[in-house]
Amino acid sequence: MNDLFLKELKEAAGDAGIIENEPMMRHTTFRVGGPADYFTAPDLNRLPELLHVCKKHGAACFIIGNGSNLLVGDKGIRGLVIQISDKTGEVSINDGRLKAGAGMLLSKAANMAANAGLSGMEFAAGIPGTVGGAVVMNAGAYDGEIKDILSNVTVLDEDGKKRELSVEELELGYRRSCIAGRHYIVTEAEFLLKQGNCDEIFAKMEKFRGLRTGKQPLEYPSAGSTFKRPEGYFAGKLIMDAGLSGFRVGGAQVSEKHCGFIINKDGASAKDIATLMQEVSEKVERRFGVTLEPEVRMIGEF
Ligand SMILES: Cc1cc2nc3c(=O)[nH]c(=O)nc-3n(C[C@H](O)[C@H](O)[C@H](O)COP(=O)(O)OP(=O)(O)OC[C@H]3O[C@@H](n4cnc5c(N)ncnc54)[C@H](O)[C@@H]3O)c2cc1C
Known part of the structure; x- marks a missing residue:
């Protein structure tokens, strides 16, 4: 890739900057993976311009969350890796609806739901992914999966245009969705939860964590x-x-x-x-x- 591409990437990434030859082993829970040519963890409002620069220069662009379901090859990744990271995670809770930024850790969102006395997300307590990664994978465990509680998702399409998608449009199945195939980027997800008892919710989460520690x-x-x-x-x-x-x-x-x-x-x-x-x-x-x-x-x- 040429100098102009790098210059434009840096401008598009803003304060997050662009790291060259970033070892992906730093960003995967397998702790393996060679270097990404370019890596950034930008603010979400920077995404459309980053997508535009990659498209203009014919460069590949890969989206990752917490890297907890990824095996990255030893020779690394040609193109740009964009991490949708926790620093972009915001949360709002209203009327049983929890809205979280895609970069927030799912376990953190589950804890916030529990603190607010909202039940339904307990299964997510020990899943080490982000909200975005969990929607893409329709993550699940024990008695639940994302599909059961998801009410609405905001994505950017390939052209960087914002779209609101209903659960039906995501074609969620066992550990799958249509998101990767359509090259969408999840930026926010809303979960519809039920009013519950804080102590009981935390106890259930603790039970699930214990089961994981015992078996995994x-x-x-x-x-x-x-x-x-x-x-x-x-x-x-x-x-x-x-x-x-x-x-x-x-x-x-x-x-x-x-x-x-x-x-x-x-x-x-x-x-x-x-x-x-x-x-x-x-x-x-x-x-x-x-x-x-x-x-x-x-x-x-x-
Ligand atoms: C110890 C351990 C236990 C686990 N237990 C479970 C479990 O019980 N249940 C379960 O379902 N999974 C489990 N997982 C797997 C993993 O945590 C989940 O699949 C999780 O949802 C992945 O989220 P992530 O943010 O790490 O995504 P990544 O691994 O970074 O990415 C996964 C996929 O999602 C895409 N992606 C990520 N974020 C976005 C985004 N914002 N927009 C568009 N695409 C995106 C990536 O391109 C990739 O295709 C476990 C993993 C570990 C290490």
Whole structure:
């Protein structure tokens, strides 16, 4: 990319600035990923101009939240990475409706709902993503998912135009939505919650956090469940029954605590993790005839 592109990117990013060759391992919970050519975590009002500059120069633009569902290749990302980060997170609560900026951590929004005596977001307490990332993934756990509580979403389209979308328009399904396919950027989400009892809400959140600590390998970097749950099965159980608990490729390992998690046990590369995912899928398919589909999103060059 040329100097003019960088100059225009810097102007568009404003105070957030543009970092060149930013290691993506700093921005993913797997703690792997090579450098992004350009990286910024701007104010949301800077997004249309950043999109415009990328389009004008034919550069790719990737949106990330907290990087908790991402596997970024070791060779990194060509183009601009825009992180929709917590500093853009604002929240308002009115009449049972909680409106949060896309960069706010979902767990923080869940805590705010609990403090306001609003129930429905308890399931989100231990999910380490942003509000935007959770809408994109239709994140869920235990007894709930985003789809159950979402009432309205604000996005920017590819041309940087603001659009309000209803839940139906998002085509939310199991760990999916139409957002990535349409190149929308989520900037705000509104959740419709029910009046509840603060103590009971916090107790439920605490219970869910405890279940996670007991069952999940939270002491190691990961991206949560590596594979989606295949219809009628549990990915972790299939992997365990295939004898793959503790199975390793380089520094990546199938967690012995929860086989549904691939962990960065010991300085894994993205290639290690991707190869392990591939081998696990092949072995499970051969043994049980069940196809495992990655839940983790793979981006960049491997
Ligand atoms: C320990 C652990 C436990 C987890 N437990 C759960 C769980 O119980 N349930 C669950 O569903 N998930 C779980 N996850 C996975 C992950 O936290 C969720 O998928 C989360 O919703 C991802 O949010 P994020 O902000 O980190 O998104 P990222 O990982 O940064 O991005 C995910 C996708 O969303 C897109 N995206 C992110 N923000 C935006 C935006 N504002 N606009 C447009 N596109 C955007 C990205 O381009 C990418 O395609 C877990 C992960 C870890 C590490």
